[in-house]
Amino acid sequence: MITIQHEGGLITAGIFGEFTVGDYRQFEREVLERLRVQGKVDLLVDLRDMQSYTLDVAWEDVKFVREHAHDFRRVAVVSDDQWTVWLAWLTRLMVDAEVRVFDEEGIAREWLDAAAVPQKSFTTLISIAELLARLDDPGIVIFDCRHDLMKPDAGAAAYAKSHIPGARFASVDRDLAGPLTGRNGRHPLPDPTRFIDWLGSQGVSNSTQVVGYDSGGSMYAARLWWMLQHWLGHERVAVLDGGWDIWVRAGHPVTDVVPKPQRATFTAQPRDVYVTADQVLAHLGKPGMQVIDARAADRFRGHNETIDPVGGHIPGAVNRVFRDNLDSFGFYKPPAELRAGFEPLVGNRPMSEIVHQCGSGITAAHNLLAMEIAGMKGSKLYPGSWSEWCADPARPIAT
Numbered sequence: 001m002i003t004i005q006h007e008g009g010l011i012t013a014g015i016f017g018e019f020t021v022g023d024y025r026q027f028e029r030e031v032l033e034r035l036r037v038q039g040k041v042d043l044l045v046d047l048r049d050m051q052s053y054t055l056d057v058a059w060e061d062v063k064f065v066r067e068h069a070h071d072f073r074r075v076a077v078v079s080d081d082q083w084t085v086w087l088a089w090l091t092r093l094m095v096d097a098e099v100r101v102f103d104e105e106g107i108a109r110e111w112l113d114a115a116a117v118p119q120k121s122f123t124t125l126i127s128i129a130e131l132l133a134r135l136d137d138p139g140i141v142i143f144d145c146r147h148d149l150m151k152p153d154a155g156a157a158a159y160a161k162s163h164i165p166g167a168r169f170a171s172v173d174r175d176l177a178g179p180l181t182g183r184n185g186r187h188p189l190p191d192p193t194r195f196i197d198w199l200g201s202q203g204v205s206n207s208t209q210v211v212g213y214d215s216g217g218s219m220y221a222a223r224l225w226w227m228l229q230h231w232l233g234h235e236r237v238a239v240l241d242g243g244w245d246i247w248v249r250a251g252h253p254v255t256d257v258v259p260k261p262q263r264a265t266f267t268a269q270p271r272d273v274y275v276t277a278d279q280v281l282a283h284l285g286k287p288g289m290q291v292i293d294a295r296a297a298d299r300f301r302g303h304n305e306t307i308d309p310v311g312g313h314i315p316g317a318v319n320r321v322f323r324d325n326l327d328s329f330g331f332y333k334p335p336a337e338l339r340a341g342f343e344p345l346v347g348n349r350p351m352s353e354i355v356h357q358c359g360s361g362i363t364a365a366h367n368l369l370a371m372e373i374a375g376m377k378g379s380k381l382y383p384g385s386w387s388e389w390c391a392d393p394a395r396p397i398a399t
Helices: 021-038 055-067 081-093 105-115 128-133 154-161 192-201 219-231 243-249 277-283 335-346 363-373 385-389
Strands: 002-007 010-019 041-053 072-078 098-102 140-144 209-213 237-240 290-293 354-357
Touching: 002 021, 010 021, 021 055, 041 105, 072 105, 098 105, 192 219, 209 219, 209 243, 219 237, 219 363, 237 243, 277 385, 290 335, 335 363, 354 363, 354 385
Parallel strands: 010 041, 041 072, 072 098, 140 209, 209 237, 290 354
Antiparallel strands: 002 010
């Protein structure tokens, strides 16, 4: 019997009882499939519970290793002394791989981890070209975050029609937000335990590079980015710069095939990186907090409010429309331009005093991401934003 697992560029195989030709065929199929996707891989084989193997298996193994001797970087074998002769032959055949034998799996994994070649991590933006080059990378999980505030089902319908290959769908209303009470805004944060479990169900582990995209100027993908990186502390998450529209315009591949991700283990502890309505209220008219509102200028002034029941803004807030972060093509502006746009609003305040707000905690994350791209790190989000603020008539409103 054999069990096989894929962990990015590592293939782990455990053999129990008799190692049969059927077991070996399964191993060969899965390894070849991973080699086609990943290129060179590392291999961890645990033989401690193997009781026997047939001559057919030994012969197939020799043929396979001869044909693919150049496809492995490092091979760690966990075994006892009884398989020494077989392992010696494999070591001689794997001419390009570093092969080591260990008594314990933990020590073998430590050796593989220490020798691993780190891949570039993306923590703010990833370009169209960079994602295209790593589209088949099993260490990347892509989320399609397309959404329409006025047509809640439009994102799911667009995803069903076509999406970037391998992308999972992230519903802004169901996955990136929690239940509504009528007083907690239109997109309150979800229960963290549920959100963490959902990420694991989509194949996200603590080593996964996550990429989010949408067709709304990256505002929904920025919400995903903030939730993972700031709220949960998962650094390896980025927004696809240019998003869906540029990807399609460039003629890159799309599909209607919905992936079936394997569940992964994702662990996280939510962090104190946002403010509540009560905290904003307590700072009104006092130093120590500057609210930046990402909504359109007319909504900020209380005009043409078509989404929330009350128009206006939080007293003392300043306006920075999130679309000012983008150039005419829909890409984020260069860091220097973004910094020049935010510096007059921030002044000499420390970043910890800057709070981003919008209608429901979506485009506020866009502004927060823009500041990070500009090197202005440490600001916070008010997730409830205007839709929560105006739900309580006792809270003051400015126009």
